[in-house]
Amino acid sequence: MNTGNVRSAGPGRGRLARTAGVVLLLAAAVALPFVSSSPYVLDVAILMLFYMCLALGLNVVVGYAGLLDLGYAAYFAVGAYTLGILTRTFHVNFWQALAAAGLFAMLLGLLIGMTVLRLRSDYLTMVTLGFGEIIRITANNLKITGGPTGIFGIMAPKVFGLSLGQPRNMYFVMLVLVVLTTVAMAHLGNSRVGRAWACLREDQDAAEAMGINTLGYKLLAYMTGTFWGGLTGAFFAVKMTAVSPNSFSFMQSVTVLMAVVMGGMGSVPGVILGGALVILLPELLRNVADWRYLVFGAALVLLMLFRPVGLWPARSGREREV
Amino acid sequence: MSQVLEQLLNALVIGSFYALVALGYSMVYGIIRLINFAHGDLYMLGAFFGYSALLLLGKTFLGTGVTGILAAMLTAMALTGGLGVLVERIAYRPLRGSPRIILLITALGMSLFLENAVMVFKPWGASFRVYPVTLGRAGFDLFGVHIGYAHLAIFAMALFLMAGLHLFVEKSVWGKAMRAVAFDREAAQLMGINANRMISMGFFLGSIMAAAAGVMAGLYYGQINFLMGFLVGLKAFTASVLGGIGNLPGAMLGGMLLGVLEVFGTSAVGGQWKDVFAFGALILILVFKPTGLLGERTAGRM
Numbered sequence: 240m241n242t243g244n245v246r247s248a249g250p251g252r253g254r255l256a257r258t259a260g261v262v263l264l265l266a267a268a269v270a271l272p273f274v275s276s277s278p279y280v281l282d283v284a285i286l287m288l289f290y291m292c293l294a295l296g297l298n299v300v301v302g303y304a305g306l307l308d309l310g311y312a313a314y315f316a317v318g319a320y321t322l323g324i325l326t327r328t329f330h331v332n333f334w335q336a337l338a339a340a341g342l343f344a345m346l347l348g349l350l351i352g353m354t355v356l357r358l359r360s361d362y363l364t365m366v367t368l369g370f371g372e373i374i375r376i377t378a379n380n381l382k383i384t385g386g387p388t389g390i391f392g393i394m395a396p397k398v399f400g401l402s403l404g405q406p407r408n409m410y411f412v413m414l415v416l417v418v419l420t421t422v423a424m425a426h427l428g429n430s431r432v433g434r435a436w437a438c439l440r441e442d443q444d445a446a447e448a449m450g451i452n453t454l455g456y457k458l459l460a461y462m463t464g465t466f467w468g469g470l471t472g473a474f475f476a477v478k479m480t481a482v483s484p485n486s487f488s489f490m491q492s493v494t495v496l497m498a499v500v501m502g503g504m505g506s507v508p509g510v511i512l513g514g515a516l517v518i519l520l521p522e523l524l525r526n527v528a529d530w531r532y533l534v535f536g537a538a539l540v541l542l543m544l545f546r547p548v549g550l551w552p553a554r555s556g557r558e559r560e561v
Numbered sequence: 562m563s564q565v566l567e568q569l570l571n572a573l574v575i576g577s578f579y580a581l582v583a584l585g586y587s588m589v590y591g592i593i594r595l596i597n598f599a600h601g602d603l604y605m606l607g608a609f610f611g612y613s614a615l616l617l618l619g620k621t622f623l624g625t626g627v628t629g630i631l632a633a634m635l636t637a638m639a640l641t642g643g644l645g646v647l648v649e650r651i652a653y654r655p656l657r658g659s660p661r662i663i664l665l666i667t668a669l670g671m672s673l674f675l676e677n678a679v680m681v682f683k684p685w686g687a688s689f690r691v692y693p694v695t696l697g698r699a700g701f702d703l704f705g706v707h708i709g710y711a712h713l714a715i716f717a718m719a720l721f722l723m724a725g726l727h728l729f730v731e732k733s734v735w736g737k738a739m740r741a742v743a744f745d746r747e748a749a750q751l752m753g754i755n756a757n758r759m760i761s762m763g764f765f766l767g768s769i770m771a772a773a774a775g776v777m778a779g780l781y782y783g784q785i786n787f788l789m790g791f792l793v794g795l796k797a798f799t800a801s802v803l804g805g806i807g808n809l810p811g812a813m814l815g816g817m818l819l820g821v822l823e824v825f826g827t828s829a830v831g832g833q834w835k836d837v838f839a840f841g842a843l844i845l846i847l848v849f850k851p852t853g854l855l856g857e858r859t860a861g862r863m
Contacts, residue, residue, distance in 0.1 A: 301662075305662060307662050307665055307666070354848050355844065355848065357848075358847055358848075358851070360661050360665070361596045361661055361665055362802075362847055362851065364596070364665055365596065365795070365798060365802075365843065365847075366844055366847055369795070369799075369839075369841075369843050369844055370840070370844070372795075372836065372840055373837055373840050376833070376834065376836055376837055377837075379833070380833050380834065493669065493673065496666075496669075500666055529677075529680065529681050529687075530677070531677075532677040533678055533680075533681055535673055535677075536670045536671065536672070536673030536674030536675075536676075536677060537670070537674050539666060539669065539670025539673065539674075540652050540667050540671055540674060543656065543659075543663050543664075543666055543667040543670065544652070544656065544667070547656075547659065547663045
């Protein structure tokens with residue numbers, strides 16, 4: 240979770256405190272299924288991990304590269320459907336289906352990215368939204384995707400001898416995935432590629448003038464994001480044992496985007512926090528369920544008005560202004 | 562043949578809804594370069610204001626005849642216009658000068674807020690509402706085509722509004738000032754034009770057009786729902802891009818074309834793929850001719 244600027248963190252007390260914090264958080268996450276035996280708590284925790292994963296993936300696109308994607312649920316859907324169809328209809332084994340889900344989503348991301356990534360930010364947003372809807376409508380109307388009812392009866396695979404049908408096993412697999420994703424994304428953000436993305440995000444024309452291949456880097460960001468979306472979608476299909484078009488609506492894309500924006504675009508600890516909050520807050524608001532998205536919408540507007548950098552931004556406000 | 566003509570009339574009616582909503586997108590984009598995500602929801606709100614106004618006014622001397630409908634439409638337009646101005650004032654104005662992505666997310670949040678505010682508002686709610694007035698089938702036959710008076714009236718009303726807006730923007734002093742702000746805000750301000758007021762006016766005009774379309778759509782389809790603005794908003798955006806965003810005659814043309822494309826596309830491949838046409842059209846236009854049919858702005862800003 241250590242993404243912040245390593246140089247400014249330095250070897251001092253701040254870094255030690257941060258390491259201690261991460262260790263404590265991880266210990267708490269590992270202990271959770273042993274402390275609480277309530278299936279409800281575990282279910283919410285698993286869902287939180289899913290959204291952390293999705294938010295980390297979308298963060299590459301929106302936070303690192305500055306491309307506002309409103310159709311992210313489409314790649315989540317493609318991953319889930321790919322796994323569902325391959326294991327259910329073609330009896331492919333889980334690992335192959337999982338890889339195929341990620342790759343297939345990425346391939347689609349490449350195709351879509353090549354057509355639309357030349358567009359300026361706000362046009363790009365509308366086009367990704369359009370593609371998201373097209374994919375949902377397609378899933379709703381094709382025979383192979385099971386139409387409006389979708390695909391059900393997806394068997395829980397065994398991972399290292401542990402059945403993913405057990406919520407506790409699913410929880411640990413997702414926890415491992417989140418930790419790995421976190422480490423990978425944090426490194427990606429600080430790498431040479433990550434700096435190119437940041438440059439692109441801040442000023443595309445300047446980036447181009449500096450010799451950065453803007454289209455190539457945008458594609459790379461987009462494909463990383465879509466690959467992660469697909470992979471998470473595949474795990475989601477296993478967890479739910481079913482896939483239906485309703486799970487991949489526009490609101491799904493908005494929820495993941497909300498996680499990224501709320502936490503802080505481009506900040507790895509931020510989007511993890513955001514992923515947890517978008518699940519936790521509605522759960523806390525459960526007895527006023529109708530108001531959920533009203534609160535969401537108002538929160539988005541207020542956040543943009545008063546704290547556009549998010550709750551846990553990538554850099555301090557002072558540095559950001561420079 | 563007669564069926565094709567009948568469908569063409571339907572296409573023009575639906576197209577005029579798109580065109581009216583598209584005008585708001587184009588106008589706002591022209592002035593402050595923002596894709597107002599919440600604009601489709603103003604269309605939806607217009608439909609709901611019209612619904613309530615018809616229910617209330619129907620009990621007074623106005624009735625639910627032509628006068629009643631016109632009064633309800635004017636009420637809905639006034640209320641939605643005010644709301645559009647309020648949205649700009651509260652959510653968009655403080656963010657002027659922020660990165661576009663921030664503004665876009667704000668507009669998205671505003672859209673969610675408006676939709677769900679209608680949903681949790683008790684007299685309106687989440688289910689479909691049946692419009693208190695339905696259009697009669699009365700009309701005349703022309704070359705074997707049934708032409709409903711009500712459909713003609715809707716189409717004529719839409720044309721009247723569009724013509725009015727066009728004249729206002731092109732001929733009036735206010736319209737001229739608005740265009741000046743769209744062209745160069747700072748220079749316009751130096752010439753003594755109150756840019757904020759002109760931006761508010763752009764929002765007001767766009768909102769009243771959307772509200773009129775919403776009321777007419779409620780009458781035409783017979784039912785309304787808090788989510789009806791989402792798809793129409795997207796399609797209207799497509800229409801404004803099709804014609805060249807920022808260009809008002811382009812928005813009207815784009816709306817009509819989109820209506821025709823959709824109605825004939827539906828009869829060709831079936832209703833379940835209907836919405837794919839608009840999105841497909843949007844993607845194709847943006848990829849191949851992002852300036853639209855009537856747009857002149859160069860692609861440099863893309």
